[in-house]
Amino acid sequence: MDPTASETFEPSGLNRRTVLRYGTMAGLGALVTAAPFFKSHGAAAATAGGPEPSAPELKLTKFKDPLRIPPVLRPRDRGDHDELTVRLRTADVTVHSEMPPVTMWTYEGVFPGPTIKTVSGRPLRVVWENQLTGNVPVKAVDFGSATGRSPDPLTNYPGTQGTQEVQGVADLPPWAAVHLHGMLTGGGNDGWMENLIGPGDVQLSAYPNDQAATTLWYHDHTHHVSRFSVYAGLAGLFLSRNEEEEALDLPDGARDVPLVLCDRNFDVDESGALAGRLVHKVEMIGPQRLMRVHAAPYTLVNGVVWPYLDVAPRWYRFRIVNASNSRLYRLMLLADGKPVPGALKVIGTDQGLIDKPLAVDGSLNLSAGERADVLVDFSAFRGQALKLVNTLDGVAPGASDKRNDLLEPDVMQFRVADQRPSGRFVLPEVVSPTFKRLTHDDLPHDHAHRWVVTVGPGSTNLPELWEMEEVDPAGITFPSPGVIQVQDAEGTVRTLRRTAMAYDDGKAFTAAHDSVEVWKYLNLAVAPHPMHIHLAHFQVLSRDNYDITGFDRVTRGSAKPIAFKSAGVLEAHELGEKDVIRLGSAGQLTPNSTVGEMITVAVRFPVVGRGVHHCHMLEHETHMMRPLVVSPAAHLHSGGHHH
CATH class of the missing domain: 2.60.40.420 (Cupredoxins -  blue copper proteins)
Structure with missing residues (x-):
């Protein structure tokens, strides 16, 4: 050519x-x-x-x-x-x-x-x-x-x-x-x-x-x-x-x-x-x-x-x-x-x-x-x-x-140009008749949940991305490293424990092909992070404000629950199908802010293979990136074993 x-x-x-x-x-x-x-x-x-x-x-x-x-x-x-x-x-x-x-x-x-x-x-x-x-x-x-x-x-x-x-x-x-x-x-x-x-x-x-x-x-x-x-x-x-x-x-x-x-x-x-x-x-x-x-x-x-x-x-x-x-x-x-x-x-x-x-x-x-x-x-x-x-x-x-x-x-x-306006274009009332905004009622009743937490610089002086799992709080002393409690709008408190942080830490999130999952991103850092998921697309369900003063930045865990404060507002360009979503404030001059944010997204996985999910700030590429695997559903439980 x-x-x-x-x-x-x-x-x-x-x-x-x-x-x-x-x-x-x-x-x-x-x-x-x-x-x-x-x-x-x-x-x-x-x-x-x-x-x-x-x-x-x-x-x-x-x-x-x-x-x-x-x-x-x-x-x-x-x-x-x-x-x-x-x-x-x-x-x-x-x-x-x-x-x-x-x-x-x-x-x-x-x-x-x-x-x-x-x-x-x-x-x-x-x-x-x-x-x-x-x-x-x-x-x-x-x-x-x-x-x-x-x-x-x-x-x-x-x-x-x-x-x-x-x-x-x-x-x-x-x-x-x-x-x-x-x-x-x-x-x-x-x-x-x-x-x-x-x-x-x-x-x-x-x-x-x-x-x-x-x-x-x-x-x-x-x-x-x-x-x-x-x-x-x-x-x-x-x-x-x-x-x-x-x-x-x-x-x-x-x-x-x-x-x-x-x-x-x-x-x-x-x-x-x-x-x-x-x-x-x-x-x-x-x-x-x-x-x-x-x-x-x-x-x-x-x-x-x-x-x-x-x-x-x-x-x-x-x-x-x-x-x-x-x-x-x-x-x-x-x-x-x-x-x-x-x-x-x-x-x-x-x-x-x-x-x-x-x-x-x-x-x-x-x-x-x-x-x-x-x-x-x-x-x-x-x-x-x-x-x-x-x-x-x-x-x-x-x-x-x-x-x-x-x-x-x-x-x-x-x-x-200083000329007579021309053209007959009229802004349409409907752009895409096939597009539909998702709600929680549209999700499969058995959809999986994922938790991802972004945290300010830790022992390596770099921001961190934590994958989390929900655990029983019995026997846990608070604050404990890598353990976060979150209180939602209904007052329910969930205890989350870090399972992975570095790129090569242990197992990866594994999703079933053609499945729908709900991912909750919680920002405990001051800076916003654009979160990107490969092999998938998603819709943003909500943006909510959280009080993160309970996070102990020395211990790297919560001394008291990270608590819901108020519902946020999704912006016009956040209401469609997405593959990147900003987690955190948009340009607010609050360098010492303690305002946290949670983004909830409904993720669909139409293709299979090994990919990643990460922060799209390229300067964060080495420490805010984790592998992601999408597998045919039958393969996840083949032979009676859960992989």
């Missing part, structure tokens, strides 16, 4: 199924590449907006470069299935016109990688071919003080001054393991993180691709080092469509826009000018050297730093993906510096469309790995410029907050 070639064919005479399956812009197996920077589609010249200075220390002009749309990659028809080859390549990528190209590890030489477009129901086989060269193109550094965190940490700024290099990262060779995040495929095709491919080798993956029309993403999942390999550029989008979605006549073509969000930092040269090298920088706090959540000062959308997009005064569809290592985005749309209430209408979540559009009240809060399918109507803003900003609870939208790594809150700019 020639990645720079494209084929076109006339849609005339094609039936609807053919148009849905192959589209009208590219031939089968073709990669339609985009120029490094080009004028946005869909609008005449706007009368407002334009470049703006960023914080002086960041050295780059905001909104100078247009949003880049990733090229599209379509599979070839092989009869009963489709096929595709995707190459992993080292490439120099332009992320801003005022700085040199950045050396990155990429899929097909672009960042983000090509958007793979498929039709739901067509099985897909992908050859992931490793052609990477050189060691990882990321300089990893850290810094810190024994007296505590800085009010203006070095993570706000480019370069490595005042830091020390993290040993062992610079020599990482280009091994890879590709995970198609959210695809319901067996464990043998899921991109198992220890089944690595080196340069010249290939990963062969077969994807059933029979789930709902949705926005997935693919990224590297190499065990222990994905925080560096994904940061180096190994990420891209995967879209599937079906007839239900097509019948909605949603905004399409140039008005169906992917927004892949991530944050990055860059090195500087001897003169202080930005250099084309990625820097992964973290702050280590106190004498224990506790790692703060990774954050970087430059926001990239589709691989461009603070881009702009020319739009017409019409409806647009945005497929938003948080592809950052750890940063949580609290997104708001501002006009004249003020939030536009209800501007973002959520129509889909991680795993597909929801039943009806839901307006976002406040911010759209996406943790690492989460996606949201959103509609925006620009018809009321002709001739104006709007901003999409990242913000924090307690900080005025669009304002800076250095202490919390928000030196530059702007994400991108929309320039609305």
Whole structure:
């Protein structure tokens, strides 16, 4: 396959199924590449907006470069299935016109990688071919003080001054393991993180691709080092469509826009000018050297730093993906510096469309790995410029907050053409008639229960993920290490004992194929954690607030029960089918908070094999990940033995 070639064919005479399956812009197996920077589609010249200075220390002009749309990659028809080859390549990528190209590890030489477009129901086989060269193109550094965190940490700024290099990262060779995040495929095709491919080798993956029309993403999942390999550029989008979605006549073509969000930092040269090298920088706090959540000062959308997009005064569809290592985005749309209430209408979540559009009240809060399918109507803003900003609870939208790594809150700019509104799209009252919200009454009466507890740094100075089992409290002295008591809304107290914590601790959670389980995630830490389950999808049943003052952080167990306080509220993008859910507060400035949270999810296991469940903060990959096995039900009790 020639990645720079494209084929076109006339849609005339094609039936609807053919148009849905192959589209009208590219031939089968073709990669339609985009120029490094080009004028946005869909609008005449706007009368407002334009470049703006960023914080002086960041050295780059905001909104100078247009949003880049990733090229599209379509599979070839092989009869009963489709096929595709995707190459992993080292490439120099332009992320801003005022700085040199950045050396990155990429899929097909672009960042983000090509958007793979498929039709739901067509099985897909992908050859992931490793052609990477050189060691990882990321300089990893850290810094810190024994007296505590800085009010203006070095993570706000480019370069490595005042830091020390993290040993062992610079020599990482280009091994890879590709995970198609959210695809319901067996464990043998899921991109198992220890089944690595080196340069010249290939990963062969077969994807059933029979789930709902949705926005997935693919990224590297190499065990222990994905925080560096994904940061180096190994990420891209995967879209599937079906007839239900097509019948909605949603905004399409140039008005169906992917927004892949991530944050990055860059090195500087001897003169202080930005250099084309990625820097992964973290702050280590106190004498224990506790790692703060990774954050970087430059926001990239589709691989461009603070881009702009020319739009017409019409409806647009945005497929938003948080592809950052750890940063949580609290997104708001501002006009004249003020939030536009209800501007973002959520129509889909991680795993597909929801039943009806839901307006976002406040911010759209996406943790690492989460996606949201959103509609925006620009018809009321002709001739104006709007901003999409990242913000924090307690900080005025669009304002800076250095202490919390928000030196530059702007994400991108929309320039609305000064022309008569056009288009006949009407926001539908029903989006997906086949989607159904689950309740406890919909669950099988014999469904299993799992408990997972996230805890702040322990003896290893790292956050921990505990798998738990319910036990009889008789004979237990409280507090005891790894023993938690939880009191629910009805006053029932359950005693939970830790069964596993480290990745290689003992047996794994084992679920039966096609079963439904209820997982309860309890956060006893200050920081939120995005929890991701492989080989499964789920719906969130509830988000509840808990008093965690009874947790003894020295003993690592509860001195008194962790008690229910109040029911929380699920956000619009949390009401559909999911594969990642944020556990903990969304950007609240409460570093000494004792507010805990419990998330209850109903998990379905439609495929079999060995996978994992973990926190999707990539900096937590080595210590907040556990194996997960899904097995045919008959195998679990074969021969009269329970395995």
